[in-house]
Amino acid sequence: MSDSVLTTSPEEYDPAIAVAPREDHAANVKQSLARNVAVDAVSRIAYMLLRFFVPPFVLAHVTLEAYGLWSTAFILVSYIGVSTLGISNVYVKYVAEYSARRQYKEANSLISTGLAISLPVCTLLFVIIWLGWPLLARWFQIRPALQGDAKEVILSVVALFLVSMSLGAFRDMLAGVQKIALIQYLWTVGWLAETALIFILVGSGRGIRGMSEAYVVRTIIEVGLSIPVAFKVLPWLRLSLRRCSRHAFHILVKFGSVVQLQSLLAIFLDSVERAIAAPLIGLAATGLLDISQKLPTMAAAVPTTFASAFLPAASYLHGGLEGAPEQRESIRKLYIKGARYMNVSAGYVCAFLALLPGPLFQVWMGKHFDGAIYLLIVFAVATQVHLLTGPGTSILRGIGRTNEEFYYGVPNILFLCLTVPLSYLVLGRWTAVGIGTAVPLATLLASLVFTRRANRLLGVSLAEYLRRVIGPGFIPYLLAALFTVPVVYACNHSSRW
DSSP, X not given: OOTTOOOOOGGGOOGGGOOOOTHHHHHHHHHHHHXXXXXXXXXXXXXXXXXXXXXXXXXXXXXXXXXXXXXXXXXXXXXXXXXXXXHHHHHHHHHHHHHHHTOHHHHHXXXXXXXXXXXXXXXXXXXXXXXXXXXXXXXXXXXXXXXXXXXXXXXXXXXXXXXXXHHTHHHHHHHHTTOHHXXXXXXXXXXXXXXXXXXXXXXXTOHHHHXXXXXXXXXXHHHHHHHHHHHHHOTTOOOOGGGOOHHHHHHHHHHHHHHHHHHHHHHHHHHHHHHHHHHHTOHHHHHHHHHHXXXXXXXXXXXXXXXXXXXXHHHHHHHHTTTOTTHHHHHHHHHHHHHHHHHHHHXXXXXXXXXXXXXXXXXXXXXXXXXXXXXXHHHHHHHHHHHTTHHHHHHHHHXXXXXXXXXXXXXXXXXXXXXXXXXXXXXXXOOHHHHHHHHHHHHHHHHHHHHHXXXXXXTOOHHHHIIIIIGGGXXXXXXXXXXXXXXXXXXXXXXXX
């Protein structure tokens, strides 16, 4: 559809927001991107600092096996949540494009159709999980003593997660119109309430049930606030079953199904080491892998702010500058700058994790877990390498090149088929350390394959990428090296506090 064709109905068209000139789209994206990333980064840093204290506090009140059960619950909901992740990405991409073209009728039709699909699907999924609970308990090797807690925790988390995934359409709409900063405000209110409740409930003896109850409150706050905010911020928003359309359904199926498969691959790759460890070794191994990966995962919070803003930004540029000569160069600049900022911001946390794992773990956890320090180093380096694929996947998805993400997922699966069995052959048995080494190695190799592909498609040479993206990422490691000796000395000659 061309920019000149407006299919907006009279009640959905506001003449006060007529189509902006093409040359303003790049400037609009730049301003929105800067604001969104700044607010997102601040909220994620605050989240990272407060959540830093959650794992050691929880592990002081529950066993490593019980903590592994909590981690297992989120492995399960991640795989369930993939059922609507494809639709979620459709919302963000197409609402961004429709917003750039002021085609609000199509936006309303898309959201109405998506909700009509996702709500019954999520309800059906919960019923299936509820009926299949005995099989899940056996698969995850949950001991009889933990099964009471496990059933309540997993089913409540699954239910709230599915509610969030279906009604998350309202958050996705806000993301599509570049209101990511507003989403972060709502998210911050939710996780602040959850964090406070974790300390209160777990500290009072509720254990992992207390963690699930805190998660319930967080979800209710985030989802509940996003609905009225979306209607207030988007005056054109009109939802009803009669607005569902075959055209919107085809978009959801065509674009969403590809993203759906990619999301399934991404979730599998993000949790594969814990998913393998649970049935092969047990919940304690899952807990070890989770706490070893916790700090690197938290470190990814700030760099991820860039990637989360790239998809709507690229879609807005793609829709608003369609056919314009500056379109390709604007998207190329977005990619190269975003990749550099992500690499540097990741490096300033991952570098300290990789070079100072012993002192950090000693101060953070206050107790020793065999293999945890080594795994922390491996996960820190792998996290930074993995984050370099973020700008490429988001931007290529934003401009409609969804199939390109398979250049990361498929090689990763193939490398896993090689590295995971190899870890068993080398060590002679399944171990958390072996699995925790094999998975990051596969991630590293797959990241190289995808980055080469993304650079070629977006017109970035190897020399430019090394100079403008990879090079600056080494600076944090040089800085972290300067702190190695004094930090180790301080930790060896002082108390934990």
